[in-house]
Amino acid sequence: MxxxxxxxxxxxxxxxxxxxxxxxxxxxxxxxxxxxxxxxxxxxxxxxxxxxxxxxxxxxxxxxxxxxxxxxxxxxxxxxxxxxxxxxxxxxxxxxxxxxxxxxxxxxxxxxxxxxxxxxxxxxxxxxxxxxxxxxxxxxxxxxxxxxxxxxxxxxxxxxxxxxxxxxxxxxxxxxxxxxxxxxxxxxxxxxxxxxxxDLKSRKKNADYSLRLRRSLRSGWYLYFLFYPLKVIPKKITYSVWMQLKLRVFKGDFKALKALFLATIDLILAFPKIIKNSNRLSIREYKIYQEQEDTKLYWKP
Structure with missing residues (x-):
């Protein structure tokens, strides 16, 4: 059978x-x-x-x-x-x-x-x-x-x-x-x-740390411009950049500065695709989405 x-x-x-x-x-x-x-x-x-x-x-x-x-x-x-x-x-x-x-x-x-x-x-x-x-x-x-x-x-x-x-x-x-x-x-x-x-600790020391950070940053920014209501985007972008500066760059992590710079260029170059693929949430949808629980990526016994 x-x-x-x-x-x-x-x-x-x-x-x-x-x-x-x-x-x-x-x-x-x-x-x-x-x-x-x-x-x-x-x-x-x-x-x-x-x-x-x-x-x-x-x-x-x-x-x-x-x-x-x-x-x-x-x-x-x-x-x-x-x-x-x-x-x-x-x-x-x-x-x-x-x-x-x-x-x-x-x-x-x-x-x-x-x-x-x-x-x-x-x-x-x-x-x-x-x-x-x-x-x-x-x-x-x-x-x-x-x-x-x-x-x-x-x-x-x-x-x-x-x-x-x-x-x-x-x-x-x-x-x-x-x-x-x-x-x-x-x-x-x-x-x-x-x-x-x-091993999450050793991952930070990996040679591709800067590339991973750049891709992580730019994908976050792409998502803002694709899906978020226009009026919330400036605040989100500003906060994202400030956190990278505060937590990484101002502490001497210049690989993070390079990642920030290159991610910004990536974002500018991606604008034609962003315009073509955007599927923006209304303010009401955005509020409902934000109320959902964050993604659980890590479990600790």
């Missing part, structure tokens, strides 16, 4: 062969299920990622960008290939700790028909947590975690794709504004616990 596939697990990867292999071993019990398909997008890796997957995981649908196109492009490419009801996105350095996540996800979607997307409870550490229980409860929130979520595909098709011109950062908030405008909801699903194998 042929079982209908319900879930697609999507992973974007680039030059992180060992991390990806570890993740796939950790989720092998899910990949073995007849109702699950898995799609991996190799974003121009040069470390042998493609051949590793091809050789060891023949059941995985593997797509490849000949040159690196960025995380957001890759996520859109995979979402276009999904034929199941639900699409689970996980980072290549993240795995499930909850043993039966799919049953929990399916039940949550059945019980909440106006929910477009669930975001998982994320523990950030190189080691799994010793305590996995939590007092967190299911609730609505503004946005979601890009590498630890599950979409209802009918909702995905109801809104524009992720904005590839953002390159990295901000696509979740872009999608959440679009969903909000269409009256879809985003919920935090703490019953599903995942381990993001990242």
């Amino acid at each position: 042929h079982i209908q596939k319900k879930f697609s697990i999507l992973i974007t990867t680039k030059n992180r062969k060992e991390d990806l292999n570890f993740t796939l071993r950790k989720i092998q019990h899910l990949l073995d299920r007849e109702d699950v398909s898995c799609i991996i997008c190799d974003d121009g890796s040069t470390d042998g990622t493609y051949s590793l997957i091809e050789k060891n995981y023949p059941e995985i649908q593997l797509v490849r960008n000949n040159k690196s196109e960025g995380l957001i492009y890759s996520r859109n490419r995979m979402m276009d290939l999904v034929t199941t009801d639900f699409a689970i996105s996980i980072d290549d350095d993240l795995h499930f700790i909850t043993t039966n996540p799919l049953e929990i996800i399916e039940k949550a979607f059945e019980e909440n028909p106006n929910v477009a997307l669930f975001s998982f409870r994320i523990y950030w550490s190189l080691q799994e947590p010793e305590i996995t229980t939590s007092d967190d409860v299911l609730h609505q929130m503004k946005s979601f975690a890009g590498g630890a979520n599950v979409w209802r595909m009918s909702a995905w098709r109801d809104v524009p794709d992720y904005p590839e011109w953002f390159v990295f950062y901000g696509e979740e908030d872009f999608a959440s504004f679009q969903l909000f405008k269409k009256q879809w909801k985003i919920y935090y699903l703490p019953e599903v616990l995942v381990n993001h194998r990242v």
Whole structure:
């Protein structure tokens, strides 16, 4: 008897062969299920990622960008290939700790028909947590975690794709504004616990710190101009710049100053796209949106 596939697990990867292999071993019990398909997008890796997957995981649908196109492009490419009801996105350095996540996800979607997307409870550490229980409860929130979520595909098709011109950062908030405008909801699903194998302290010392900051700043600014009521934008931008100066630049972090300068240029260059894609909230919608709970990205036991 042929079982209908319900879930697609999507992973974007680039030059992180060992991390990806570890993740796939950790989720092998899910990949073995007849109702699950898995799609991996190799974003121009040069470390042998493609051949590793091809050789060891023949059941995985593997797509490849000949040159690196960025995380957001890759996520859109995979979402276009999904034929199941639900699409689970996980980072290549993240795995499930909850043993039966799919049953929990399916039940949550059945019980909440106006929910477009669930975001998982994320523990950030190189080691799994010793305590996995939590007092967190299911609730609505503004946005979601890009590498630890599950979409209802009918909702995905109801809104524009992720904005590839953002390159990295901000696509979740872009999608959440679009969903909000269409009256879809985003919920935090703490019953599903995942381990993001990242050392947050060492990340600040990484060579790409300045680039990450620049992309993070500009995506925030893009979102203001795309979605916020015009009268609140000047205050938001001013506050954003002031906080960077106060917390980073005035303390001698000149990489942050460079990031601020380059993000400003990026914003100016992006204006034609911003004008074309804007979907502004009314003042009333903006107030309702702001009243929602902030996105839960970090869980500490």
